[in-house]
Amino acid sequence: MKKLQYERPVIQRLNVGVMNKFGTKTEYAPVTHIDGVSVKGLIGKHGSPLFVISEKTIRQTFKDANRAFKTRYPKVQFAWSYKTNYMNAVCNVFHQEGSWGEVVSGFEYQKALKNGVPGSKIIFNGPDKTETDLRLAINNDSLLHIDHLDELYLIKELAMDMKKKPRVAIRVNMDTGVYPMWDRFGFNYENGQAWDAINKIMLNDCMELVGLHSHIGTFMLAPSAYGVAAAKLSDLALGIRKKYKKNIQYIDMGGGFASKNTLKGSYLQGVDASPNFDQFAEAISTAILNAGFLENELPLLILETGRALIDEAGYLLGTVISNKRLSDGRRATIMDFGVNIMFTSFWYDHKISPAQSFSQYTEDAVLYGPLCMNIDVIRENVTLPPLKRDDHVVVHCVGAYNMTQWMQFISLRPAIVLIDMNEEPHVIRKRETLGSIEGDEVLPNYLKDFKI
Amino acid sequence: MFQLTTHTPLIFQLMQIKRNIALSDSGFIFDPSTGDSFSTNPIGLEIIKMLKEGKANEEVKALIVKQYMTDEATFERDLYDFVNMISKLKLSENDEKEKD
Numbered sequence: 001m002k003k004l005q006y007e008r009p010v011i012q013r014l015n016v017g018v019m020n021k022f023g024t025k026t027e028y029a030p031v032t033h034i035d036g037v038s039v040k041g042l043i044g045k046h047g048s049p050l051f052v053i054s055e056k057t058i059r060q061t062f063k064d065a066n067r068a069f070k071t072r073y074p075k076v077q078f079a080w081s082y083k084t085n086y087m088n089a090v091c092n093v094f095h096q097e098g099s100w101g102e103v104v105s106g107f108e109y110q111k112a113l114k115n116g117v118p119g120s121k122i123i124f125n126g127p128d129k130t131e132t133d134l135r136l137a138i139n140n141d142s143l144l145h146i147d148h149l150d151e152l153y154l155i156k157e158l159a160m161d162m163k164k165k166p167r168v169a170i171r172v173n174m175d176t177g178v179y180p181m182w183d184r185f186g187f188n189y190e191n192g193q194a195w196d197a198i199n200k201i202m203l204n205d206c207m208e209l210v211g212l213h214s215h216i217g218t219f220m221l222a223p224s225a226y227g228v229a230a231a232k233l234s235d236l237a238l239g240i241r242k243k244y245k246k247n248i249q250y251i252d253m254g255g256g257f258a259s260k261n262t263l264k265g266s267y268l269q270g271v272d273a274s275p276n277f278d279q280f281a282e283a284i285s286t287a288i289l290n291a292g293f294l295e296n297e298l299p300l301l302i303l304e305t306g307r308a309l310i311d312e313a314g315y316l317l318g319t320v321i322s323n324k325r326l327s328d329g330r331r332a333t334i335m336d337f338g339v340n341i342m343f344t345s346f347w348y349d350h351k352i353s354p355a356q357s358f359s360q361y362t363e364d365a366v367l368y369g370p371l372c373m374n375i376d377v378i379r380e381n382v383t384l385p386p387l388k389r390d391d392h393v394v395v396h397c398v399g400a401y402n403m404t405q406w407m408q409f410i411s412l413r414p415a416i417v418l419i420d421m422n423e424e425p426h427v428i429r430k431r432e433t434l435g436s437i438e439g440d441e442v443l444p445n446y447l448k449d450f451k452i
Numbered sequence: 453m454f455q456l457t458t459h460t461p462l463i464f465q466l467m468q469i470k471r472n473i474a475l476s477d478s479g480f481i482f483d484p485s486t487g488d489s490f491s492t493n494p495i496g497l498e499i500i501k502m503l504k505e506g507k508a509n510e511e512v513k514a515l516i517v518k519q520y521m522t523d524e525a526t527f528e529r530d531l532y533d534f535v536n537m538i539s540k541l542k543l544s545e546n547d548e549k550e551k552d
């Protein structure tokens with residue numbers, strides 16, 4: 001007699017009429033392939049856990065965003081936010097789509113240059129640009145976004161010393177009706193700091209003020225806040241036109257559009273809660289178009305969108321290590337990936353799908369990572385079929401920030417595979433080895449020997 | 453005489469499923485004494501039926517291992533967990549007695 005397929009017995013209470021705080025049905029539909037490539041095959045070849053990036057999804061998402069803005073505003077330029085995901089392969093997909101580079105450190109700046117981005121198409125943001133970084137960027141005619149007065153004075157000194165006229169913009173922070181207000185970066189609009197910085201630049205002939213920049217927050221769910229920010233930046237630009245007869249070349253709205261992830265504590269799934277690119281584009285372009293610029297003087301609109309362009313293209317494949325029952329009766333499943341490589345599980349309830357088919361029965365569970373730490377929780381509540389040791393799962397929407405903020409802790413960081421437009425997988429970052437971690441360590445000679 | 457206590461692992465106890473609970477073939481379970489309903493998967497339903505018939509855990513184990521692609525160690529662990537859940541959800545007579 002042929003034996004039947006085994007599935008662990010499960011039972012759970014049905015809560016009739018109570019809104020389910022656990023996952024939705026779609027969550028436990030199995031995902032066996034990503035862009036036609038088998039999850040099982042990928043894990044078999046590259047190990048578990050494994051990051052997978054879909055080039056198709058990146059290009060589609062980019063085209064969607066580009067279309068949303070270009071159909072509403074005549075001059076649009078995206079600049080890829082390196083910190084969101086600076087795997088060179090990912091950056092170059094964006095550069096192939098026409099994106100400039102947006103960097104916030106000397107390290108990222110070097111990366112963009114090495115990838116082949118012309119210096120004049122690199123935007124240099126952030127409060128921590130060293131003198132060496134600035135000299136290099138000035139020589140390359142990059143766009144320096146000034147964050148504070150100390151930087152403004154330093155750039156002025158360097159410009160005089162180097163006999164160059166750096167192209168600069170100022171970062172402006174403002175009240176957009178969204179709290180908390182991000183006022184630690186740049187110069188404030190409401191209290192006159194922004195004008196003070198503008199005057200300091202304009203009354204001095206050693207820098208050229210070419211742009212105005214803002215980045216109003218992160219995972220913004222309100223397109224209207226961007227409308228307010230775009231109106232305030234336009235007001236500054238028109239004020240500069242009036243006072244100094246100088247046209248500001250661009251308005252840079254930064255990043256921050258919400259991705260399709262679900263914020264922790266939100267009842268709505270991110271797919272339903274997050275505005276789409278059209279809504280953000282509508283708010284921003286309407287504000288600039290209505291601000292009062294002459295048609296031939298409309299500034300270029302720059303966007304440094306990060307997470308909304310890459311989150312959906314990234315997946316994390318993982319494997320079940322063990323199942324447990326907690327003292328309060330809840331099921332706990334321990335996975336082979338933790339918060340060390342999925343930093344964003346602190347912010348989001350990531351959608352997690354099994355990678356093999358099951359009956360339609362499910363259990364509510366807590367998903368833990370393998371770290372020996374209490375904070376290593378991947379999902380506090382998730383509804384999944386009865387997973388067993390060695391089963392695989394697919395975590396969705398992990399393309400932003402995980403591959404840059406991951407920590408090397410306890411175990412080695414996984415490989416990253418990019419699936420190309422023809423559904424061919426390519427390793428774009430190898431799995432770490434003991435050598436790659438110890439390579440930079442130095443053990444003093446006198447500590448080499450010991451007897452135990 | 454050796455007494456079973458609540459500290460005795462349930463796997464060694466004879467699990468008595470409440471006699472009045474209703475089972476449907478789709479795995480829907482209704483407990484008329486509390487009004488609570490539950491759902492279980494096909495193998496879970498099969499096990500509950502066996503327990504309701506008064507089969508001992510050892511007997512359940514032998515039958516399932518014979519029928520399904522699993523081994524004794526795996527199933528024993530899963531059964532232990534399942535029986536614990538049944539007790540936690542107050543679907544066994546044992547729990548009723550404890551309350552008295």
Ligand SMILES: Cc1ncc(COP(=O)(O)O)c(C=O)c1O
Binds near residue numbers: 218
């Ligand atoms: C200046 C700047 N631009 C762009 C971004 C990208 O933001 P996001 O990934 O939220 O779109 C950030 C991220 O914090 C930023 O600080």
